[in-house]
Amino acid sequence: MQLNPKTIKELRQKFNWTQQQLADACDVSLRTVQRVEKEGAASKETTxxxxxxLEVRQGKLIKLDEDTTPLGGATTLNKHTITTVLALSSVVSFILGMITVFFIMR
Structure with missing residues (x-):
């Protein structure tokens, strides 16, 4: 499972614990805590x-990728982009409507 290393470290420091103290409390090795704080990699049992x-829910420890964009790679839409798309769709709709009317009137 991929956890957020920064969150783990911050929570540990909130309790004023060393990595060894956290490892002892979780009944895991020091190396496991070091790996989790460095890479975020942890088994379900360790999580x-x-x-x-640390008295938190699992969702608080799960890593959220800040570099990924929503919707599987779609870019975030701002007001300008939305306005442009709406304007273009309006123009296309008008043109299609005019073409339809032209063929009906023929």
Whole structure:
């Protein structure tokens, strides 16, 4: 499971614990805590132990990629982009309507 290393470290420091103290409380090795704080990689069992010891829900520890964009790679739409798309769709609708009327009147 991929956890947010920064969140883990901040929660540990909030309790004023060393990595060894957190490892002992979770009943995992020091190396496991070091890996979680460096890479965010943790097993489900380690994640559950961290949640219990740090008194947080699992969702708080899950890594959220800040570099990814929503909707699987779609860019975020701003007001200008939305306005442009609406204007273009209005023009296209008008043109299609005029073409339809032209063929009906023929």
């Amino acid at each position: 559950m132990a961290l949640c219990a010891v």
